[in-house]
Amino acid sequence: MKVHVMGLEGVGMSALARLLLAEGHGVTGCDLAPGSRCQALLALGAGPVHRGHDPGHLQDEDTLLLPTPIPEDHPEVQEARRRGLRVLHRMELLRDLLAQRPSLGVTGTHGKTTTTGMLASILLAAGLDPWVLLGGEVEPFGNARYGQGPRLAEVDESDPRFQEVRVDVAVVTNLEADHVSPDGRPRPNYHPSYEALMEAVLAFGRRAQALVFPASDPVLARLFRGLSAHPFGAGGEAWAEDLELLPFGSRFHLVHRGRRLGEVRLEVPGAHNVHNALAAGLAALLFGVPFPAVQAGLAQYRGARRRFERLGVYRGALLVDDYAHHPTEVRATLEAARSTGLKVKALFQPHRLGRTQSLWRAFAQSLLLAEEVLVLPVYTAGEEGDKEELARRIAQEVQSLGGKALFLRLEEARAYLEAQAGPGEVWVSLGAGDVNRILKALLGGEG
Template identity: 50%
Template sequence: MKHYHLMGIGGISMSGLARILRKDGHIVSGCDSQLSDLTRALEREGIRVFQGHSPAHLEGVDVLVASTAIKDSEPELATAHTLGLPVWRRIQVVAEILRGGYSLGVTGSHGKTSTTSMLASIFIAAQTDPTVLLGAELGLIGGSAKVGQGPYRIAEVDESDPLFRFLELDVAVVTNLESDHVSPDGQARPNYHASFEALQDAVRSFAGRARHVVYNGEPGWRLLDGLTQGRPRSSFGLLQGDCHAARMALEPFGSHFELVWQGQTLGPVRLQVPGEHNIVNALAAAAAALVAGVPFEAIQQGLYQYTGASRRFEKVGELNGALIVDDYAHNATKLWALLRAAKNTGLRVRAVFQPHRYGRSEQEWPQYAQALEQADEALILDVYAAGETPLRLTSAQIAGRIVEHLRSSGRAAHYDSWDNILSYLRQTAAPGDLILTIGAGSVYRLGRLLAAHKEAV
């Protein structure tokens, strides 16, 4: 038994780690700059939480846990180094938890949360009582983490943390790979790899340490074939791979298809989440479950009972007959897939997009603009900085370029303030509209404010 102290314990991921460490019999405490409903819930479960950061919190602690975003110069962290106290980053705790059972981890540039959530739903349907770690809340498990009594441990693995390369898993899933979380100036940072080559090397290491690799075998992700060689492996893909779909049909808010595994049609699968990208996510989850020996009937049930994780095409409510949906899509590929699925609903798509991080937005704004061409109307907010400062372009310049591109393509597009966009949508929301709030920052609040309004005043 160890005493783990978690800095930033009020975060969605760290709070989940705290619960699982306590379930595994350890003493757990933590601190955060602000207390919240989440930290109060942890205290009710016997986890002591301090407000603020102080070296005094380290008394009796065996391991200090901090996210990669916390600098070594922070006094609590610096004192731990001075005392010779082990300092672990979040991913190292994830590794410790996964070592406690049969482990399945999902990484990639897109689809991590949805694929991991689907995988959790499958193992719950199989009555295995898994332990689960997610980067978002999932209604099925009542939060971002589930403390299970069974042997299976399932985790979403964030590829932005370079330390993910050292995880050792029974089944490693790689959904896809793009140059997201890659530094625009070649300098490695806590949430950026120095180069795309460095990110690829980390994925190669991640796959090379697994007992079995499940990877995306679609032609668009051909580089994964080279990165996953040398280990037992299985591929998945929409139309090809060891696990693929046949007789696929898209519906406005879901889909159905036949699941094919190693040349054999196992049976029908129905999803309650929209878009081809979610079929691919389901195939990845199904392949990993089949490798682990889960019966197909549990895969059918688990995929059907999955209705989405928090901020993944999440239906927030309505305003004047308009449907309000929130989604985390924060890079160009995610944005494209989301808007493609949204158009398939047959509703008028009104997209409120908040670019996320300056480094990413400066690189991807042309792709954002192309993806947003699928919307009937695009409303652009300022960049959500996430602690970054502009490198070359300001928020207004990034938004202005997106709007200029869209208007030149004949699309309705506007850059405006939060308050003005909120007021505009309250006045114009109407039946037949699908209002999408999109981004990894604070934009989710706007959708909830609209839904709370219910009727324009």
């Protein structure tokens, strides 16, 4: 098979490309802004890689692979169909790849990348040589790992086609009304309603032999009633006892079906990561992995890039980057930052206009956990609209609730940190856009 991959620089598309190359398939591609991931793929034997999108990119490929946002009337898609190429969306290819081996899949509104990374670490500790696909990057293998063992993937619920994926053990970390169309109009990477999202999650769960979900979520408990479902957390099949949250990690005893298995140590902070570890641990136990490998794998996990990633120290202040782009994620990240004992300051860049329009009040509530917040213009991810109005509204709402907040543009925020950052503080960049450029620039990196 020779595959032309559109959007090749994207973390998920580049991961699929890496796995295709490892299996011996040819890979070409294009992207509006080819970068380091495309360069890495060229070094692995991909190519050519084109800048921009054009039907002329198609040469001798037999398959066109599309990321979720590409519409059917795109010129490259139309040319591929005219030539008789097989046209696959990324989730269709992932579905086919996971069907080839015993498999595990992780979906949910929050914690997908971390939970998948923890499971990968567990499978590696068990010596199972896993094949892994992630929507982020973790040490030591980045966003993908080719192996001859079971297949493990982060299954992105923002793509409505995720409900077609079948795995042996499925994990649903949680469920909130994210990636839901604000006006009910159909969009490639939005569900038309929360009800439609719930139906898609249910379809995904029904296809699995075993389904892991949080016992604390009454919506998921009702949704999965009658399925082979295994809850985790208080009241579930696996839970934490003697939990101790530490500045940059935690430790607890894992209890499974009433049996105390042993101590687990995590090197990533926050109660939300204990939640993720319980999900990964229960999924691994259901998959047949012995507890010592679960214990070792969780201890060895060092976190994902842009998930409470410690970038360095500037003028005595700790700089941390996090991908949090939903109020629940913002809250969890700021709670983890508060556990360091440092004064918590935040740079928040809202992500996507539709999400921000729906959740701006909830964002303001979550941001109150920081002593000070700099709110940046919305990272629109290609959407048309005013980048600043909603961001100003969030800053004003934080102020009206008694918090300290300023609306600043990126360069203004960088200048503010250069003047104000100091010892005893942790500055956390929050968002799925390019907000981390500010902290990297302060440390002398790309800005």
